[in-house]
Amino acid sequence: MTHLTADRLHPSELDEPVSASRQTSATSWETGGRFGAALRELLDDTSAFERHQQANLRPEVVEALAERIRATGVKYIYYMIPTLGSRTVAKVVPAEHYERMLRKGIAFHRTALTDLQTSREGELIGGGVSAHEFWALPEPETFQALPWDGEVGRIFCTAYDPPHLGPSGGRLIPLDTRALFAAAHRGFTERTGLELRSGLEPEMTWTGPGLEVVSKEDQSPAYQVENLEKMRPVYKKIISYAQALGFTMIQGDYEDVGQIELNWEYDRAELTAERMTTYRQICKQVARELGLQASFMAKPYNGKMGNGCHHNLSLWRAGADGEENVVEDGRVELHATETARRSIAGMLLHTPGSMLVMGSTVNSYKRYWDAGQFAPSGADWGLDTRGVAIRISANGRMEYRLPDASVNPYLSHLYLLAAIEHGIEAGLEPGEPGAPSALLQDVVVPNTLGSAIDAFEADSYLMGAMPEELTRIFLQLKRDEWARYCGQITQWEFDQYWEAIP
Template sequence: MNTTPALLDLEDRLDAAPSLPAVGSRFGDALREILNDDGAFDRHQEANLRPEVIEALESKISDAGVKFIYYMIPTLGGRTIAKVVPAEHVARNLRKGIAFHRTALTDLQTNRGGQLIGGGVAAQEFWALPEPDTFNVLPWDTDVARMFCTAYEPPHLEGVGGRLMEYDVRALFQRAHAAFTERTGLELRSGLEPEMTWAGPGMEVKTKDGQSPAYQVENLERMRPVYKKVIDYAQKLGFDMIEGDYEDNGQLELNWNYDNADRSTERLTVYRQICKQVARELGLEASFMPKPYNGKMGNGCHHNLSLWRGDENVIEDGSVQLHVTETAKHAIAGMLVHSPGSMLIMGSTVNSYKRFWDIGQFAPSGADWGLDTRGVAIRISSNGRMEYRLPDASVNPYLSHLYLLASIEDGLDRRLDPGSPESPSAELMDTQLPRTLGEAIDAFRADEYLMNAMPAGLTKIYLELKEDEWARYCGTISQWEFDQYWEAIP
């Protein structure tokens, strides 16, 4: 891999290449090299079959009394697929993996013509090798454990056998992050703020006109059975839970501490599973729908980002006054320049864009930034932290972090300037965010740098999924249309 030594100082690196072109990136070249590695499966399998690995995993299974194991992979749409296997077969699964139909990674979604997107009925299987270090016992049923897996092309396939599957977004982000660190010496850390809506008996709230139910202790008490179970399960699965609050009707946000972005992305996947389990236990519904109600706040998932070299946060310089460093400015500019092109990732559903049409609900509407103001795309709420506010609660965290990482690297490489909060730079002056899924599809296609940075197959399938979703929406007659037009035209 053609990389810059990890210990090279960031500012020296930036000074050495102040005018790198936006199109044609080391980020994309590195991803393509990763995906062309024919030996990836064999190395993973070899690591799994080390005697000490098998012995340690079998000991964990025996000590916990685990009888079943879920072998799981997040999909392109941010869901999770799995197979369940009796625990006594773990050594076999470490060697052979688990076979899935190829279109499982594209959520087994058909297009409007009824054809499976991502390969069709005749598509070949992929093999998923488990990662023993992700083994966890489910706290709500200790008979069951789970492990995340990495998806590979089966070794027997001519030309591609043994390679990482380009639709495995979890593995893709983790490897892209490792390559980014090798090139720059920097690690991306993130803290996520997943908002969500709970509905069902006891969740109803009444307020007087114009008053928000946010922060009221009575509403936290209403949610006590929910947050107690969610926090308990999360802590048992290794989360460092730090705070939570009630924000709008049925809307609860519970946060955990920031960490390496590889772990933060995985925790959001697990957090969603925890919430769905708690909802089943309490007879409630738990929804990550971005905008469930008009006139109420939508469900966002703000990404709080920082860049670290070892124990040093390189976007923090010790100053007390709220500000941004030069390194932070370059990163911010990269994220904002590519915010239109990445909106299809940050707002991945038709419903996502309803957040931006409802006035006064704290959702950002422009490609802008500011110091401790909630109406912008990137908020600097404290020194050393960049709060990226565009993603909503349905976001695929692996894809959002992948696209943010590529955007940050472009900003650092080209020393992009975001301007000031009051006066955006020339690069950002005319930048407009998409306001519908259809506009986001167009902006996604138009960002030449991001299109080049990401694997072509991943981009093609993601576009096919989103174009089909937009077409289904455009072809569906809504109640609003009946109300507006049924009697309106004599």
């Protein structure tokens, strides 16, 4: 795949004020700035499928995949692609057909990318039953054998409109958020000289025999080794499987009743997002093996910690003397560099417009209503304080605390990347910790899925930066979810009103 070769910000310009001559016009911001222009050009490329296919069929690529299949003993392969709703769809193919798959790929109905979700009105969202198929070409470098069954492997794929569709054929499908983010990141690096790296903190809740916890009233069970011991069968299997799949696992802890968080080393953002997709598969497999239930639901219980997924972000520049983290400048005290400040301002300014991505379910917003549970609720930033949206907890990284564990990690990184580029390119200022700039003083974070839908549509920069098909279908999915929720009569309503109204 290719991306737009746009005017590049010289690295030295990133730490200088943005002059009026370099400011992008208001009209440009409304169309998503250079970020949006680059994605539009990318998605107009009708040769993308053919070039991917040709790359797959290079003799050295075919032979390398064949050798890895032989060496691992894999007999079956999942050809997989993440969906808009952060699930994964796949077809299983006997391993000996690898060369055919490199050439032809796998055909899926287009609505597989929207989780085959039917609206309340009976419409299959994403094109209906008459929608054409898409073709998913494998990325052979992603082949791995699954550690829980060495005869089964997996390969990630990229989704294209089939070339036989004529003028619209051969293009990358914007609903393939994995491929879209990777392409957007390449363009971002080309324009700014910077690479986004991230590390995630996925929390999740486990239930089942042997995991019960007893603690004193109003006392948290967090960090207690006895509770961590109860999770020993779980974390041993998860860590073992993750290591076999290339993760560098670094630490983990017990955070609330049945809730654990296991972390792996940060990396280039698309690799981190891919590992989050894999981590979910690992956890579900471990739950099956141990007879437990494992959930990434954002807020399973009132009075208990929600399942967040903090994104720890840094920006790196490669140079003749090696790599440099531009969120760090050597100072000992906690701080944010000018590039970090501009990035923070962009992320905070677009927090309302991106909340539909960061908190993508009705349940996501219950995290922010449960007081005292460390979930942020404002568009603010600070130094090592847990009540803000962005925390500088250590020099060199920006911890964005709003996403929850049900997030689509490709989509969250995509929206953060767009916001960061806006902040850098426009020279936005966030103010000081606890004292937001005039730009951010009136920013209000949505606290329901319904208000997040409104804020999503109201952010002209993000709406212009993202592909129209992506935003249109994502909105359709989320409006349908919100309508279903608003139409449900809950037990709480029954308890409140059945006898209360004379």
